[in-house]
Structures are given as C-alpha cells and as structure tokens.
Amino acid sequence: MASSRSILWFRRDLRVADHPAAVHAGRDGREVVPVFVLDPALVRPSGAVRLAFMYRSLRSLNESLGGKLVVRHGQPDAVIAKLAADAHADEVVVTRDHGPYGHRRDAAVAERLRSLEIAFVGKGSPYAVAPGTVVKDDGNPYAVFTPFFRAWSTRPHPDPLDVADIDWIRPRIDHDSIPADPDVGCALPDASEHAAHELWDTFLREGIDRYTSRRNAPAESGTSRLSPYLRWGQLHPRQLLADLGDAAGPSTFRKELAWREFYADVLHHHPESARENLQRKMDQLPLDTDATARRRFDRWATGTTGYPIVDAGMRQLLATGWMHNRVRMITASFLVKDLHLPWQWGARHFMQRLVDGDLASNQHGWQWVAGTGTDAAPFFRVFNPTLQSAKFDPDGSYIRQWVPELADADVDTIHQPQAPIVDHAVERADALRRYRAVTGR
DNA sequence: TTTTGAGTTGTTCGA
DNA sequence: GTCGAACAACTCAAA
Numbered sequence: 001m002a003s004s005r006s007i008l009w010f011r012r013d014l015r016v017a018d019h020p021a022a023v024h025a026g027r028d029g030r031e032v033v034p035v036f037v038l039d040p041a042l043v044r045p046s047g048a049v050r051l052a053f054m055y056r057s058l059r060s061l062n063e064s065l066g067g068k069l070v071v072r073h074g075q076p077d078a079v080i081a082k083l084a085a086d087a088h089a090d091e092v093v094v095t096r097d098h099g100p101y102g103h104r105r106d107a108a109v110a111e112r113l114r115s116l117e118i119a120f121v122g123k124g125s126p127y128a129v130a131p132g133t134v135v136k137d138d139g140n141p142y143a144v145f146t147p148f149f150r151a152w153s154t155r156p157h158p159d160p161l162d163v164a165d166i167d168w169i170r171p172r173i174d175h176d177s178i179p180a181d182p183d184v185g186c187a188l189p190d191a192s193e194h195a196a197h198e199l200w201d202t203f204l205r206e207g208i209d210r211y212t213s214r215r216n217a218p219a220e221s222g223t224s225r226l227s228p229y230l231r232w233g234q235l236h237p238r239q240l241l242a243d244l245g246d247a248a249g250p251s252t253f254r255k256e257l258a259w260r261e262f263y264a265d266v267l268h269h270h271p272e273s274a275r276e277n278l279q280r281k282m283d284q285l286p287l288d289t290d291a292t293a294r295r296r297f298d299r300w301a302t303g304t305t306g307y308p309i310v311d312a313g314m315r316q317l318l319a320t321g322w323m324h325n326r327v328r329m330i331t332a333s334f335l336v337k338d339l340h341l342p343w344q345w346g347a348r349h350f351m352q353r354l355v356d357g358d359l360a361s362n363q364h365g366w367q368w369v370a371g372t373g374t375d376a377a378p379f380f381r382v383f384n385p386t387l388q389s390a391k392f393d394p395d396g397s398y399i400r401q402w403v404p405e406l407a408d409a410d411v412d413t414i415h416q417p418q419a420p421i422v423d424h425a426v427e428r429a430d431a432l433r434r435y436r437a438v439t440g441r
Numbered sequence: 442t443t444t445t446g447a448g449t450t451g452t453t454c455g456a
Numbered sequence: 457g458t459c460g461a462a463c464a465a466c467t468c469a470a471a
Contacts, residue, residue, distance in 0.1 A: 136469070144448065144468055216450080259449080329450065368449080380463050381451045388451090428452090432463090439465070 005031045005089045005169075009080060010069075011102070012126055013095040013233035014061045015193045018160040020124035025093040026166035033087050034065050034168055037080065038073045038176070041101065045352055048182035049321030053355040056191035057232045058178045064193060068170040071178050077108040084118045086173040091119035095233075098131040098264060099359050100271035126230075127261050128157040128237045131268035134261075141269045143374055148265070149258045160239045186319050188355065189228055196234035200226060204243060211249040218313075218324035219398035224253070227356035228322070230260065237261070260361055266374055267360040274363050275344065277372040284438045285372075288340045296339045299421050300331070301349050303403075306420035309389035310334045312402035319402070321355040326392050332369040333383035338427040340434065343370035371435065380435075382428045389415040 006025035013019060014036075025032045036058055043051065062069035072079045084092055092113060097106060110120040125131065134152050135141055142148035189195070203224045207214075214222025229235040237257050244250040270278060277283055288296075299305050303314035313327035323331070328350070335346040347366040351357040367373025371381070393399060396414035400407045406414055417424070 138469095142469085146448065147469055255449085326450080333451095375448075380453095383450095384452065436464090 004028075005033065005087065007033045007035050007080070007084055007087060007089045007092045009092055009094045010034060010036045010061065010233075011094065011097055012231065013124075013236075014057045015196075015234050015236070016061070016064045016166075017163055017193065018236050018239055019095075019163055020158075020161055021093045021095045021122075022166055023161060023163055024121065024123045025091075029167060031167050031169045033070060033083075033089060033171060034061075034068055035070045035072070035080070035083055036061075037076045038071060038179075039076050039105070040074075041105075045348075047321075047352040049184050049186070049188065049353060050355055050357060051179075052181040052184045053188050053191055053228060053321060054232070055178050055181055056188065057234065060192040060234075062178070065168050068168045070170060070173065070175045072174070073176050076105050077112045080109050081112040081116060081118075083173065084113065085116060087171045089118065091121055093121045093123060096122040096125045096130070098125060098127075098268045100267070100274050101359075103271070126233060126236070127264055128241055128257070129155045129261055131261070131264045134265060141265060142262075143266070145259065145262050145374065148262050149255065152258055152261060157238050157241060160236070160242055184321075186321075188321065189225065191228075191232075191234070193234045196226070196229035199229070200224070200235060200240065200243070208244075208249040208253060209247065212252045215252070216326050216392050217398075218327050219393055219395075219401070223325065225322075227358075231356045231358045260358070262374075263360040263364040266364060273367070273373075274359055277370075278364075278367055278374060279372050282370075282372040282438060286340075286434045286437060287342050289342065293339070293341055296421060297335075297341055297345055300335050300339060300341075300346075305334065305422075306417045307334065307385045307424075308396075308399045308403055308406055308415060308418070309385050309393065312399045315402045317350070317353055321353055323354070324398075326388075327398075328365065329369060330383050330385055330388050332366055334385055336366075336370045337382045337431040338385075338422055338424055340427070340431065343367060343372065380432060382431055384428075385424060386415050386417065 008022055008025040013021065016022065022032065046054070058069065058071065070083065072083065080092060094106070097103065113120045129152055134148060134155060142151065207222065207224065211222065214220050226235060230237060240257060241254065244254055267273060300314065303311040303318065305311055309327065310331050313323050313331045316327070317323040332346055335341050336343050343366040347363050351359070351362055354362070364373050368375050389399070396409065396411055399414055
C-alpha cells in the first residue's frame with residue numbers, strides 16, 4: 001500500500017497560516033507530521049535571549065498544531081532521515097532556505113533522503129519574491145538597490161494563502177522536548193503567530209501613516225517591531241505587502257521590506273559574503289585586531305565606550321535582544337570607523353543576540369556601514385555619534401532609558417561623550433586615512 | 442559598444 | 457544660523 005504521509009520540516013516558517021509548504025504536504029488529505037530540528041549549528045552560536053525567543057516561538061507553534069510538533073536535537077541530515085523512516089513518510093516538505101548554511105544543509109538532507117527513496121520537496125520561500133529570481137535583462141543579478149527595487153516592485157507576488165484543514169499527526173516516534181528558556185531577565189516580544197498579526201494590525205492602524213518620520217527616533221515606538229516575526233516566520237512578507245496602501249508611510253515601509261529581499265538576493269548570489277567583504281578590494285583596508293582592539297571591542301559590546309548613544313544601543317541589545325535600527329547604524333559605524341575593527345566582529349555579536357538576527361540583513365547591513373558591500377559607500381560617510389544622538393534623540397530620553405547613570409543629565413550635555421575610549425574627531429581622520437589607502441590616494 | 446546618469450540612512454566647511 | 461558645495465572616484469544599469 002502506498003504511503004500517504006508527509007513530514008513538514010519547519011525552519012524559519014514558524015506559522016500555520018499562509019503556508020504553501022504545509023498546504024502542499026497536506027494535499028489530498030495526506031497526513032502531515034510537523035517537525036522541528038534543534039540543529040547544533042543553530043543553537044550553539046545563539047545567545048540566551050535569541051534562544052529564548054526561538055523556544056517560545058516553537059512552543060507557540062506547537063500549541064497551534066494541537067501539541068503535535070515533533071522536536072528533535074541533532075544533525076538535520078541524520079535526524080530527518082531517521083524521522084522520515086520511523087514515521088513511514090514518503091516525502092519531506094520544506095519552505096526553501098536560500099542562505100549559505102541552509103543550502104548546504106538541505107543538500108545533505110536531500111542526499112540522505114534520496115538513498116531512502118523519500119522525496120525532498122521545497123515550496124515557497126521566506127520572501128515575497130524568491131531570492132535569485134529578480135534579474136536584469138541580461139540575466140545577471142542586481143548589485144544596486146534602487147534598480148533592484150524597481151524590478152522587484154513590478155514582480156507579481158502571490159496573495160496570502162488560505163490554509164484549509166490539515167491532518168497534523170504525531171506518530172509514535174522518538175521526540176525530545178523543547179528546552180526550558182534560558183534565564184533572560186527581561187521581557188521578550190510575544191512569540192506567537194497571533195501576537196504577530198495583532199502587532200501588524202495595530203501598526204497598520206496607528207503607526208504606518210507616521211512611519212516615514214518617526215521610524216528614525218529610537219525613543220519612539222515608530223518602527224513596526226515586526227522583524228523577529230519576519231525572521232522566524234510567524235508572518236510572511238506577502239501578507240504585509242497585501243495589506244499596504246500607496247501613501248507615503250506604506251511606501252517607505254514597502255521599501256524596507258524590499259531591502260530585506262535585496263540582501264537575501266545578494267547573499268543568494270554571493271554566499272561567501274556572509275563572511276568576506278563583498279568588494280574584495282576592501283580586503284586591503286588596514287584594520288586593528290591586536291590586544292588593544294580586542295579590549296576596545298569588549299567596551300563596545302558591553303556598552304561602555306563613553307559615547308552615550310552607542311552605550312545606550314549596546315545595552316538595549318544586551319537587555320532585550322533588540323536594538324532600534326537607527327542605533328544599529330550608529331553603533332556599527334562606531335565599531336568600524338571609530339575603533340577600526342573588522343565588521344565581522346560586530347556582525348557576530350549582533351547575530352548572537354538579536355532576536356530578529358537574519359544573516360542576510362545583518363551581514364549586509366554591516367557591510368553597508370563598513371563600505372565593503374553593495375552601496376557605492378562614499379568612504380567619507382562616517383557617523384558622528386554626538387550629532388546623530390542630538391538629531392534623533394533630541395531630548396535624550398533613549399539615552400536616559402538605557403544609560404541610567406545619565407538619567408538626570410542636562411539635555412545640553414547628555415549627548416556628549418563621558419570618559420570616551422577614543423576621540424571621534426581623531427578616529428574619523430584615521431578612518432579616512434585608512435580608506436584612502438585602499439583607493440591608493 | 443558607448444554614453445550617461447545615478448547611487449538609503451553623512452559630515453564638515455565656508456560663504 | 458543656514459545652506460550649498462565638497463568630500464573621490466567608481467561601478468552599475470539602462471538607454
């Protein structure tokens with residue numbers, strides 16, 4: 001008798017609504033075994049806050065699945081092959097993963113399954129337009145955002161998908177439990193799919209119209225805060241695009257979604273850019289990596305540089321697993337341009353701790369700041385932490401929240417460095433000198 | 442093939 | 457205080 005049972009292997013699509021892979025797995029009344037693999041490669045490099053959010057997302061998904069989610073620790077190729085065999089499934093269905101690690105992992109899994117004569121089927125992607133599909137007329141990928149955005153905007157993307165009843169089952173097979181949350185000592189966003197939709201609805205009602213101006217002020221709740229849900233898949237961007245109008249706020253927000261898609265596309269075409277400079281000529285940039293550099297990195301990471309806006313951002317990250325985007329740019333620029341450290345050091349720190357940490361957006365955001373990525377990036381673009389602070393946190397309330405020793409500081413002095421580890425004017429000049437060395441002038 | 446216009450998010454200087 | 461130019465040169469995309 002032919003088997004009619006599928007495994008749906010969840011990865012970064014932790015939702016039950018609007019899920020093409022789930023619909024495919026459950027077609028024609030097939031039974032579907034929902035699975036998540038706690039891959040050491042995913043767990044090991046994650047900090048406590050990031051892990052806690054992942055575990056909560058899994059618990060919430062499990063609830064949505066009526067408690068049927070099968071969780072296993074281990075190497076995906078071995079785990080999935082064994083699960084598929086034990087569960088008597090004849091196919092494994094996934095949402096495609098376009099990242100460099102995901103690509104390798106899935107190739108290994110597909111190989112193992114092939115030897116067992118079990119199908120491995122990819123449906124959909126975490127993006128509105130799958131990475132690799134927006135190309136120039138000559139067939140090559142875009143390397144500049146604006147033309148990519150124009151082309152991407154004309155691409156049809158499917159409407160959110162109605163998921164009818166799926167026959168989720170949990171056969172009698174081995175499973176592990178979802179680990180208890182590490183101690184995080186802070187409030188995290190609600191990790192449920194429902195909370196993600198609620199947040200989006202509220203943002204559409206109350207936030208989107210003023211998004212263009214308010215999104216830059218770190219003290220205000222002017223951003224959508226949807227990034228963790230886009231990272232883990234509680235929401236799919238096609239839902240957001242379907243709900244967006246054409247006014248200024250929605251257009252700005254749509255562009256931010258397009259940046260996410262652009263960076264995924266760039267990483268898809270240049271998987272090595274997760275670690276290496278996209279512009280290889282920037283390998284010549286002189287950087288500091290000695291003991292002093294490592295000490296300075298620690299001061300940056302712990303939020304003790306003496307630059308209030310930098311320290312506020314780094315402490316917000318440590319405390320909550322999230323940092324306002326404007327402050328991500330400021331802190332990143334400080335690491336690269338004021339401390340002359342490799343962007344990879346900062347990118348790794350962010351990825352370990354951000355609950356929304358997405359490889360493509362994170363690495364290429366850093367590369368943009370470092371001037372090694374897709375942007376023409378004039379080398380003289382160096383963020384001045386004091387000016388940025390005064391401009392975007394004018395009354396200093398963001399600083400007051402995260403740097404308590406400055407809570408009562410005067411508004412005229414709160415942006416000024418206090419016992420700074422470096423002098424911005426000096427380091428700016430040094431950064432320009434180093435960047436000039438690359439271009440040979 | 443050649444040409445042309447443009448390129449997320451900035452800062453400083455001097456008029 | 458405000459505003460425009462300069463900061464360099466290169467690559468990309470499209471006509």
